Amino acid sequence: MSMNPTLETNETYMYQFERVKKSARMKSFIKGMLFLFPSILLFSVFVFYPMFKTIYLSFYLTDAKGSTTVFVGLENYLNMFTNPIFLQSIKNTFLFVFYTVPPTVLISLFLAILANENLRGIGLFRTIYSSTIGISVAAASVFWLYLFNPTMGLLNKFLEAFGGEPVGWLTDPAWALLSVSVTTIWMNIGFTFLILLGGLQSIDRSLYESAEVEGSGYFYKLRRITIPMLSPTLFFVITVSMINSFQTFGQIDILTQGGPANETSLIVYSIYREAFVNYQFGSASAQAVVLFILILVMTVIQFKLGERRVHYQ
Amino acid sequence: MKKLIMIFSLGILFLLSACAGENSASGNSSQSTGNKNSEAGTKDGKQVVTFWHSMGGAGQETLNSIVEDFNNSQDKVQVNAEYQGTYDESLTKFNAVAGTDSAPTMIQTFEIGTMSMINSGNIIPIQEFVDKDGYDMSGLEGNITNYYSLDGKFYSMPFNSSTPVMYYNKDAFKKAGLDPEKAPETFEEVEEASKAIVKSNPNMKGFALQAYGWLWEQLLANQGALLLNNDNGRTDTPTKIGWTEKEGKSIFEWVKRMVDDGTFANYGTNGDNMVAGFLAGDVAMFLQSSASARDVIDNAPFEVGIAFLPYPEDQERQGVVIGGASLWMIDGKPKEESKAAWEFMKYLQTPEVQAKWHVGTGYFAVNPAAYEEDVVKEAWAEKPQLQVTVQQLQSTKSSYATQGALMDMLPQGRKIMETALETVYNGGEVDQAYKTAVQQFNDAIEQANKARKK
Numbered sequence: 001m002s003m004n005p006t007l008e009t010n011e012t013y014m015y016q017f018e019r020v021k022k023s024a025r026m027k028s029f030i031k032g033m034l035f036l037f038p039s040i041l042l043f044s045v046f047v048f049y050p051m052f053k054t055i056y057l058s059f060y061l062t063d064a065k066g067s068t069t070v071f072v073g074l075e076n077y078l079n080m081f082t083n084p085i086f087l088q089s090i091k092n093t094f095l096f097v098f099y100t101v102p103p104t105v106l107i108s109l110f111l112a113i114l115a116n117e118n119l120r121g122i123g124l125f126r127t128i129y130s131s132t133i134g135i136s137v138a139a140a141s142v143f144w145l146y147l148f149n150p151t152m153g154l155l156n157k158f159l160e161a162f163g164g165e166p167v168g169w170l171t172d173p174a175w176a177l178l179s180v181s182v183t184t185i186w187m188n189i190g191f192t193f194l195i196l197l198g199g200l201q202s203i204d205r206s207l208y209e210s211a212e213v214e215g216s217g218y219f220y221k222l223r224r225i226t227i228p229m230l231s232p233t234l235f236f237v238i239t240v241s242m243i244n245s246f247q248t249f250g251q252i253d254i255l256t257q258g259g260p261a262n263e264t265s266l267i268v269y270s271i272y273r274e275a276f277v278n279y280q281f282g283s284a285s286a287q288a289v290v291l292f293i294l295i296l297v298m299t300v301i302q303f304k305l306g307e308r309r310v311h312y313q
Numbered sequence: 314m315k316k317l318i319m320i321f322s323l324g325i326l327f328l329l330s331a332c333a334g335e336n337s338a339s340g341n342s343s344q345s346t347g348n349k350n351s352e353a354g355t356k357d358g359k360q361v362v363t364f365w366h367s368m369g370g371a372g373q374e375t376l377n378s379i380v381e382d383f384n385n386s387q388d389k390v391q392v393n394a395e396y397q398g399t400y401d402e403s404l405t406k407f408n409a410v411a412g413t414d415s416a417p418t419m420i421q422t423f424e425i426g427t428m429s430m431i432n433s434g435n436i437i438p439i440q441e442f443v444d445k446d447g448y449d450m451s452g453l454e455g456n457i458t459n460y461y462s463l464d465g466k467f468y469s470m471p472f473n474s475s476t477p478v479m480y481y482n483k484d485a486f487k488k489a490g491l492d493p494e495k496a497p498e499t500f501e502e503v504e505e506a507s508k509a510i511v512k513s514n515p516n517m518k519g520f521a522l523q524a525y526g527w528l529w530e531q532l533l534a535n536q537g538a539l540l541l542n543n544d545n546g547r548t549d550t551p552t553k554i555g556w557t558e559k560e561g562k563s564i565f566e567w568v569k570r571m572v573d574d575g576t577f578a579n580y581g582t583n584g585d586n587m588v589a590g591f592l593a594g595d596v597a598m599f600l601q602s603s604a605s606a607r608d609v610i611d612n613a614p615f616e617v618g619i620a621f622l623p624y625p626e627d628q629e630r631q632g633v634v635i636g637g638a639s640l641w642m643i644d645g646k647p648k649e650e651s652k653a654a655w656e657f658m659k660y661l662q663t664p665e666v667q668a669k670w671h672v673g674t675g676y677f678a679v680n681p682a683a684y685e686e687d688v689v690k691e692a693w694a695e696k697p698q699l700q701v702t703v704q705q706l707q708s709t710k711s712s713y714a715t716q717g718a719l720m721d722m723l724p725q726g727r728k729i730m731e732t733a734l735e736t737v738y739n740g741g742e743v744d745q746a747y748k749t750a751v752q753q754f755n756d757a758i759e760q761a762n763k764a765r766k767k
Contacts, residue, residue, distance in 0.1 A: 061760075061763060061764035062764060063432075063433075063764060063765070064408050064429050064432070064433060064721065065408050065409075065411060065433065066408070069764050069765070070763065070764065084749065085732075085753075149586060149589070150580065150586055150590060150595075151586065151589045151590045151593045151595055152589065152593065168579060168581070170581065170583070171579050171580060171581035171583075171735075171738075171739075172579075172739065173739050256581075257582055259524070259581050259582045259731070259732075259735055260524075260581050260582075260735040260738070260739055261732050261733075261735035261736040261739060261741070262732050273728070276401075276405045277401060277724055277725060277728060278722070278724070278725040278728075278757070279408070279429070279721075280725075280760065280764070282764075
């Protein structure tokens with residue numbers, strides 16, 4: 001018994017339709033890949049390859065040139081968590097993020113709100129507030145190094161002038177991490193300020209106008225309009241600052257070299273030490289992998305928690 | 314919008330993590346300059362030699378003028394001296410380019426890098442050139458030969474050698490009622506002198522010790538203690554530390570007592586700040602390489618005394634280990650190029666050059682004949698302190714302890730001791746800090762041996 005002819009035609013038709021759809025999809029996939037090819041190539045060379053190589057190295061011991069010698073499996077990872085220097089660097093890193101991110105964002109927000117007013121000569125202040133964006137980490141660190149100098153540093157001269165005791169800014173464990181944090185906050189304010197100011201400028205004026213018609217005060221507007229409308233920008237700035245803080249290296253290398261007694265040794269600095277002073281590329285790679293996972297987790301958590309409060313237009 | 318921001322942040326995350334590899338990139342810039350030179354090979358018919366060194370400040374000036382003299386003295390070889398940062402940085406860069414065309418013809422590496430250079434297999438032992446050329450190495454200072462020859466074989470050419478000395482402020486000594494011509498010799502005398510100085514001038518601290526692993530090694534050697542077992546790694550590969558608890562702890566306890574007395578000035582790991590503090594009259598005594606002698610004497614507004622390294626009262630002074638660096642011939646270069654570099658190395662050993670070097674920096678002359686040169690005699694008459702560094706070296710008793718340690722993990726070991734010292738400077742317990750340091754030191758030795766598959 002033959003099949004129902006109508007159904008058969010229909011099936012053939014469906015089949016052909018599927019095939020055409022499939023080939024169209026294939027075509028658009030290839031087209032898409034062609035467009036993506038340059039960035040895939042660049043990412044592979046500069047991001048993915050180093051990343052996989054890092055993971056590969058983290059399972060080995062290496063010689064001074066970085067070529068692998070002995071396969072040790074997970075040993076590099078296990079040793080890491082009993083290594084007091086690395087554990088301290090994790091603690092320091094979290095403290096450092098805590099010391100730098102909230103103050104940077106708050107200060108920049110404050111400055112951005114001030115600089116958002118339309119006054120004569122406000123351009124000058126905007127330039128000043130954002131000027132640190134143009135200073136390299138190395139230059140800024142050297143500049144602060146002189147301020148912190150125990151003998152001829154300006155900060156200690158001030159303290160002495162007011163009858164205070166000189167402080168070992170970079171040598172006293174109680175101060176060292178704070179000193180580096182202050183430096184970092186100062187350096188990051190420029191960038192954060194600029195992004196936040198941009199966010200403020202793009203808020204629709206009509207919102208303020210209608211609020212003014214209703215007679216709301218300055219702080220009411222700030223709380224109910226400015227902050228909610230700025231929340232996507234704030235969220236972006238917080239995420240980026242945090243990632244930045246996690247990866248701080250330059251100022252540590254120049255200001256303290258991780259001292260006193262590893263009090264300012266952050267994870268990235270610890271990786272550098274391990275790889276380029278101790279020539280242990282294996283354990284350095286393992287630390288790098290842990291840093292990557294840490295930042296990834298922190299960012300995901302931030303997206304899960306922070307996003308709920310963000311108001312997108 | 315939401316998606317966009319998420320994608321953007323992720324992109325930044327990736328980019329930033331890629332930036333973490335920046336360090337290696339900084340090595341590349343200098344690589345390319347090295348490359349240019351070795352590709353050039355010959356310039357105006359001259360054989361080009363690329364020389365990587367780590368001399369900054371006064372050392373760089375003097376070295377550059379020596380290189381210039383050499384280039385002008387003959388028309389066959391052109392030496393290009395390139396400053397590559399500190400020894401650590403330079404060694405890192407070298408490891409990245411070793412075996413390629415970008416590698417220099419010769420490189421200056423610090424004494425503790427000796428073992429890792431030999432292990433790297435990228436070098437030609439100097440002994441080969443010595444034998445071929447029939448060059449006489451016996452003119453060199455005995456203690457230097459001790460350090461740099463292994464089983465009677467020279468792997469590198471000694472060049473700049475220094476020892477640690479104690480600098481002190483003679484004016485401050487006078488003010489405190491101490492004899493400025495008689496510097497404290499033992500740990501205990503240093504403590505007493507520090508107390509007297511703080512008493513006479515509450516704004517001045519007595520003594521400063523930079524948290525620098527090299528100084529710690531020297532204070533250890535001065536007691537006759539070994540850094541590593543198996544005779545400081547000279548008879549066999551070391552397997553653990555070589556000092557006893559009493560010897561190791563004596564240094565920490567000495568520092569601790571001064572910290573408790575309030576006579577100790579803490580400059581952390583920063584040597585420049587310490588020298589600046591000394592010159593500004595914040596501290597009366599400090600330990601530092603004799604290589605800074607010229608700088609300190611010239612810049613101090615008061616009279617500077619230089620003395621031998623102190624030692625614990627109940628021990629005898631054994632002397633110091635050679636510090637500084639030597640020159641290495643890199644393997645895989647054209648024969649003519651290596652030969653030209655060898656000519657330059659020989660030039661550096663001549664008494665005239667060594668005299669100039671000694672007077673210009675405070676490194677002592679690896680070739681004692683230099684002390685007979687007029688330049689040196691004049692300088693010594695004017696600045697008798699320069700002589701102390703030579704006397705200290707010559708009074709050193711030769712033993713495994715003062716020959717110095719050999720192993721490839723020594724840079725790491727230094728960092729470990731620096732951390733321990735800093736812990737004590739900042740009020741940490743001696744026992745705890747010492748125990749942790751010894752544990753880490755042993756672990757590092759074990760790890761290094763493991764990585765070498767031995």
